[in-house]
Amino acid sequence: MATPMELSCWGGDWGLPSIHTESLIVMAYAKFSGAELKIQTIDWTWKTLTGTVPALNLEDAVVTKPVHIVNYLRKQKYNVDYDLTAKQGADTLAYIALLEEKLHPALLHTFWVDAENYSNVTRPWFASRTPFPLNFYLPCRQASAALNRILLTKGEPPLHSITEVEAKIYSDAKECLNLLSHRLGTSQYFFGNKPTSLDAFVFGFLAPLHKAHLPSGQLQQHLKQLPSLANFCDNIISTYFVQNGLGLSPAGQDTVDANLQKLTQLVNKESNLIEKMDDNLRSSPQHRARRSTNSNASLVAEESSSSTPA
Amino acid sequence: MPNCLFLCATLVHYAGPSYSNYTFHLFHSAAEPWPENAALYQPLKDDQILLSDHASSLAVQAYLRMCNLPVQVVCRANAEYMSPSGKVPFIHVGNQVVSELGPIVQFIKAKGHSLSDGLDEVQKAEMKAYMELVNNMLLTAELYIQWCDENTAKEITRPRFSSPYTWPLNHVLAYQKQWEVRRKMKAIGWAGKTLDQVYEDVSQCCQALSQRLGTQPYFFNKQPTELDALVFGHLFTILTTQLTSDELGEKVKNYSNLLSFCRRIEQNYFEDHDKDSITSSTSRLSKGSFLM
Numbered sequence: 001m002a003t004p005m006e007l008s009c010w011g012g013d014w015g016l017p018s019i020h021t022e023s024l025i026v027m028a029y030a031k032f033s034g035a036e037l038k039i040q041t042i043d044w045t046w047k048t049l050t051g052t053v054p055a056l057n058l059e060d061a062v063v064t065k066p067v068h069i070v071n072y073l074r075k076q077k078y079n080v081d082y083d084l085t086a087k088q089g090a091d092t093l094a095y096i097a098l099l100e101e102k103l104h105p106a107l108l109h110t111f112w113v114d115a116e117n118y119s120n121v122t123r124p125w126f127a128s129r130t131p132f133p134l135n136f137y138l139p140c141r142q143a144s145a146a147l148n149r150i151l152l153t154k155g156e157p158p159l160h161s162i163t164e165v166e167a168k169i170y171s172d173a174k175e176c177l178n179l180l181s182h183r184l185g186t187s188q189y190f191f192g193n194k195p196t197s198l199d200a201f202v203f204g205f206l207a208p209l210h211k212a213h214l215p216s217g218q219l220q221q222h223l224k225q226l227p228s229l230a231n232f233c234d235n236i237i238s239t240y241f242v243q244n245g246l247g248l249s250p251a252g253q254d255t256v257d258a259n260l261q262k263l264t265q266l267v268n269k270e271s272n273l274i275e276k277m278d279d280n281l282r283s284s285p286q287h288r289a290r291r292s293t294n295s296n297a298s299l300v301a302e303e304s305s306s307s308t309p310a
Numbered sequence: 311m312p313n314c315l316f317l318c319a320t321l322v323h324y325a326g327p328s329y330s331n332y333t334f335h336l337f338h339s340a341a342e343p344w345p346e347n348a349a350l351y352q353p354l355k356d357d358q359i360l361l362s363d364h365a366s367s368l369a370v371q372a373y374l375r376m377c378n379l380p381v382q383v384v385c386r387a388n389a390e391y392m393s394p395s396g397k398v399p400f401i402h403v404g405n406q407v408v409s410e411l412g413p414i415v416q417f418i419k420a421k422g423h424s425l426s427d428g429l430d431e432v433q434k435a436e437m438k439a440y441m442e443l444v445n446n447m448l449l450t451a452e453l454y455i456q457w458c459d460e461n462t463a464k465e466i467t468r469p470r471f472s473s474p475y476t477w478p479l480n481h482v483l484a485y486q487k488q489w490e491v492r493r494k495m496k497a498i499g500w501a502g503k504t505l506d507q508v509y510e511d512v513s514q515c516c517q518a519l520s521q522r523l524g525t526q527p528y529f530f531n532k533q534p535t536e537l538d539a540l541v542f543g544h545l546f547t548i549l550t551t552q553l554t555s556d557e558l559g560e561k562v563k564n565y566s567n568l569l570s571f572c573r574r575i576e577q578n579y580f581e582d583h584d585k586d587s588i589t590s591s592t593s594r595l596s597k598g599s600f601l602m
Contacts, residue, residue: 065499090518094439097446145497152497179435 007069009054011041011129014211017241019125021107023054025066025204031240032195033078043129048138066204067096070197080196088191092198095183095190098176099205105150106173106219107209109166112146116216174222181226188235195236207233344421345404348381350374351389352399357473358387361551362452367399369411369543374401375579376534377423387474415536425535433530437537440522440529444537447515448544450500451508451558457491459505461554513561516545520565527574534575541568542575 007030009023017039018024030037040057042048056063056072063072074081081089111122118139126142127135147162154165180202189195190202206223210233214220223229352367353359359367367383374381381401386392393400393409400409401417408417418424426437456467471487472480495501500508519541528534529541545568549559562568 086521087524090521091436091439093514093518094436094443094522097443098439101442101446149497152494179438182431183435185432 005035005037006040006057007037007054008040008042008047008057011043013125014208014213015237016207016211019208019212020053021204021208022066023204024207025200026054026056026069028195028203028236028240029066029070029073029080029197029200030078032197032200033073033080035073035076035078044131046131046134048130049134066201070200080194083194084191084196088196092196095180095198096201098179099201102172102176103205105154105169107205108146108150109169110209110214110217110219111212112143113150113162114216117214118143120215121212170218173219177219177222177226177229181228184228184232186228188232199232199236203233203236207237210234342404342421344379344423346380348379348401348403349384350381350399350401351384351386351392353389354385354387354474358470359385360467360470361456361547361553362449363390363398364551365449365452365544365547366397366411367543368547369540370399370401370414372542372575372579373411373415373418373425373536373539376425376539377418379418379423411536411540425533426530428533429530429535437530437535440519440537441540443515443518444540444544447511448548450495450498451512451515452544452548453491454495454500454503454508455505455553455558457488458495458501459554463488465554509557509561512558513564516562516565516568520568523567523571525567528571538571538575542572546572546576 007023007026009018009026010020012018016024017027018041027037027039029035037056042053052064054064054066054069056069063069073079081092084092110117112118123139123143126139130138150165150169151162154169184190187193190198206229209217209220209223210230212220350367350370353363371381371383389398389400390396394407395409397410400407401414403417406417408414415424426434429437455462457463468484468488472484475483492501503511523529528538530537545562548562549569549572551559
């Protein structure tokens with residue numbers, strides 16, 4: 001406990017500290033409970049292939065899987081569920097099971113199986129963060145694992161083809177989102193005013209869906225229609241992942257400002273250039289030849305135009 | 311074709327998750343009343359049926375009794391193959407065949423009987439969440455113990471599963487089913503679990519259910535719902551089934567309110583009906599000596 005614990009996980013993008021659901025769950029829980037975690041991203045290392053993420057590296061053991069990591073943190077006195085009643089603790093377990101069964105297959109499908117999303121968003125992201133030559137192999141392996149999982153758990157007969165399975169899992173996922181939205185209602189977190197482990201799990205599942213720029217995201221559209229859940233995600237990001245020195249959002253803001261400045265400078269330069277070009281053109285011989293034909297009118301027009309702005 | 315599937319999916323969206331093909335048919339038959347000769351099919355009770363299948367079958371029987379709908383339990387060796395989804399139990403009502411608790415609940419709702427109408431949205435969300443908890447943890451644990459634990463698989467599961475068939479079909483079918491279940495466990499990440507971890511999960515699930523139930527008679531106070539039927543099905547089966555070790559039953563017995571819950575449902579819904587109920591062929595809660 002004296003030495004900070006190290007968490008190895010996937011890196012972040014789109015305003016999130018990590019785009020991997022399970023890593024995000026652990027990070028959110030750590031933030032809620034105040035545990036100090038040293039984040040070690042596995043991008044650009046060979047651990048992308050061999051390691052299971054997220055993994056909490058302790059001195060003598062490695063803990064994987066979000067549920068086990070959360071249990072470990074709880075035992076180390078980083079417990080945010082301390083104030084929950086027994087019934088609320090039971091509800092937590094039940095809602096996590098609901099997320100796993102109903103929402104997770106559709107999320108896997110959205111990111112890994114849907115052809116447009118996979119080729120435009122997921123695969124380039126993961127391929128750009130794995131070392132050569134893994135970048136050819138790793139995304140395909142994860143995609144086939146995702147497809148396998150969906151088919152094995154949800155694709156029992158008579159739903160033989162993937163299109164029928166898709167219809168079922170998306171309708172299940174939409175219903176799950178509706179149920180979560182009903183349960184959350186207007187409150188800030190699921191159990192009162194302080195976040196708990198259920199909030200961490202829901203955030204981990206929903207945040208990538210909320211923030212990613214997906215070309216074909218029917219589930220994302222559905223999520224956008226549930227303002228309570230969208231606000232829930234944004235709230236957690238702005239409260240817990242901005243102030244801290246994780247640096248993603250402030251850096252993001254700075255880059256946005258810097259970009260804006262550069263853009264305005266460019267625009268100014270362009271307009272200066274255009275003015276110069278305009279002057280050059282007006283003083284060029286060809287232009288003068290044309291101008292001589294209607295020189296009077298144009299001279300008068302120029303004089304008037306030069307005088308009116310001033 | 312995908313368009314009509316999506317249309318069906320949106321039409322039945324309010325009714326909950328379902329196979330969109332089947333619910334299209336179900337709405338057609340909604341007008342017919344419940345016939346007298348409705349039948350529920352399950353594998354052979356004494357020799358063949360396994361822990362997980364018996365739990366599912368009992369859950370459906372409990373639900374039907376709670377709705378006061380008469381059904382005859384028919385045991386067939388090939389029930390699994392007759393079922394439209396490959397899962398038991400399934401009910402044969404009129405000219406409709408529906409399998410698994412989820413679709414059966416909706417089918418019955420389409421006929422006008424429902425136990426969860428009085429719940430508000432938040433309670434319905436909770437009920438669905440708890441049903442998923444039971445499916446996710448209890449059912450998966452049952453499947454794991456039956457098929458992935460080598461002792462149980464060798465001594466109990468494979469012999470029972472293949473009992474109606476002759477050599478060599480019995481070996482082929484048993485190993486094929488075992489391979490399928492192990493593949494599924496690997497896909498969801500349970501393959502790396504030890505038996506102790508699985509027992510620990512069962513214990514956690516029972517603790518959650520016990521805390522949710524508290525001192526109430528049913529999960530949503532006065533009236534039973536499909537959640538009560540599902541929980542009863544699984545817990546009663548676990549308590550009355552003897553496996554290679556008693557540890558699974560012991561985990562459930564730690565929670566006295568769950569025991570009294572099972573007893574209450576058994577007394578209210580199963581004892582005042584025909585003699586050939588579950589209590590005659592399986593033993594009572596206090597003596598669990600029925601070899602599965």
